[in-house]
Amino acid sequence: MKVVIAEKPSVARDLARVMGAKEVKDGYIAGNGYAFTYAFGHLVQLCTPQAYGFHNWSVSNLPIIPNRFDLEVKKVRKDGKQIDDSGALKQIHIIKGLLEQADEIIVATDAGREGELIFRNIYYYLGSKVPFKRLWISSQTDKAIKEGFANLKEGQEYDSLYQSARSRSESDWLIGINATQAITLAAGNKGLLSLGRVQTPTLAMICSRYLENKDFKPQAFYKIQAGFEKDSISFKATSDKIEKKDVAEETVAKLNIGTQTKVVKVEAKETKEQPPLLFDLTSLQQDANKKYGYSADQTLSLAQTLYEKKVITYPRTGSRYIGEDVFEQVEALFQHLADTAEEGIAAISRNLIGAKLNKRSVDDKKVTDHHALLVTDEKPGPMLKEQQNIYNMIAKRMVESFSEVCLKDITTVTIDAEGVELIAKGTVIRQYGWRLSADQIEIPDDEKNTDEQDNENAQLPKLMAEEMLEILSLELSERFTKARPIHTEASLLKAMETSGKEIEDEEMRQAMKDCGLGTPATRAATIETLFQRDYIKRDKKKLIPTEKGLAVYNLVKDRSIAKVTLTGKWEQKLEEMRENKVSYEVFMKHIKDYTAKITKELLQLRISIAQEEIKPQQKGKIKCPKCQPGNIHLYDKVAQCDHYARGCDFKIWRTLNGVFLEEKEMKSLLEKGKTSVLKGVKTKEGQIVEAPLVFEDFKVNVG
Structure with missing residues (x-):
């Protein structure tokens, strides 16, 4: 058998x-x-x-x-x-x-x-x-x-994959168990403080970006923008940044409406804008967060459901490429989309049947255990709206990725206005190519520099060097430098993929993926862990550290356990182990040595930890109903006993039956077994009533 x-x-x-x-x-x-x-x-x-x-x-x-x-x-x-x-x-x-x-x-x-x-x-x-x-x-x-x-493959072919998985599991155990116990003991009676090989550097990225954003002091700068017209085409040209206001005012004073300016240089070049690569899990999660606000965990869950419905390929892939063998099936998949997809996708799919397909996403050498995400030839049945959105994103990306390049003529004009250099850029799209595909929409990116778009025009008139132009409008605008935005799940996933390095090029990011934080399959779980630990919270799409999260960050930010690059190097070694380039024994010896070192470092924090309070959000004491000697500390989302390290695991959510409990009501619930009458209490049947909450046998019910 x-x-x-x-x-x-x-x-x-x-x-x-x-x-x-x-x-x-x-x-x-x-x-x-x-x-x-x-x-x-x-x-x-x-x-x-x-x-x-x-x-x-x-x-x-x-x-x-x-x-x-x-x-x-x-x-x-x-x-x-x-x-x-x-x-x-x-x-x-x-x-x-x-x-x-x-x-x-x-x-x-x-x-x-x-x-x-x-x-x-x-x-x-x-x-x-x-x-x-x-x-x-x-x-x-x-x-x-x-x-x-x-x-079927021989089981031994996957021995190195197992050793990599085993090493990941054991290293997470060693670092997580020891670092968590060490910092919790060092902190004294301040509740459980959790650290981990991947979760702690991820928390560090969120906190450092948040603090950088909050501490940012905008600096004023100035730009001169002049308006011109030729052949009934209006356009604008803009100066470089001018740092000082008096210099900007002196400069603009040289110019007036009607001032004659000279075209110094006209540069025209054709550019080819390649289509985006196919989705892997991380890039799908990024775009789903930008477009629909889905969390990384939600997108993974939706993709897993679609996979089990047989309508997409394996979702936990880390590759954005397919091999030549899979490419041979792509035209048949476009026929399938032409017959079954929504009209926007179906129309472009029909155009791609028999056409020469773009092979940017085709590379046997860049396919890992699984190829990039594709739809299958299985006809989709009824889906929830969220599932349909993810399916359509994958189908649209397929259509885009195999479409022609977008060809643009970009003209850059340099104008001399009384010694002030002004630049105008014009872009004419000669071939829309992939940008026509499946009603492709530019997904907003908060990190793009809008100042660089000041001198861009849809079209410029035909201009020649030495030609004279008259200024028709003139403006000196004051601008301010902007902080890098607080992380969203999309930007955090992007940072985790490259261990915090800011790399825009898709292919370069793919080359970096082996030394990122975690894997495509584990990043969503890491982010969810930070929510469960009450280290971060959501503010719309933004990831905001809680007081507890910031306090933990301040304790460990200068320690190696919070360093993104170290964890990235470990991930790279795990990938090399999968490729039989690094042995289990060598890797685990390093991890054990590191565990001893970081544990000692964290225990030494007891000397300075009094100055780095993990502040519970309360004034008085609430006795723990389970262990009695312990006190309950209130945090953003949970109330937890401070005797965790001594074996008491009592923890209770602060939002119960739809009502957030302030300190007074939580004290009454846990010490007296009952709150006062509360508004907005949700019963098991889903009704909203006014009633007290009752705490009995460590369960909360509506009184």
């Missing part, structure tokens, strides 16, 4: 259907020589510190560096304790029984780093010796599944 292990039940059911297995059993589907079973994501995980005998948080225990990492079935927290997940225990027992009967295992977890780790952890935890092969596909269509099963 062949046992197929999928990442989750829905995928196992789909694979079983395609391969003709129909007999539904407890925890698997059997038939046609197969048993299709499944995990629930990470069914088996690294053991917690408690498994190694470290039950309490103590300086004397740190750093916690196991000689070897052991595995255990997934845990859940209940009544302040970590206990085995009963559902996970049952499923691992089912898988164990199936493997004991198996001749061969087919690994059908997600075709990527984390998917490989999910299977290998199960395999090694159970001590299985059954040989295994790998199903490696980039779409979930029936055709792709059948082809994948007909062309």
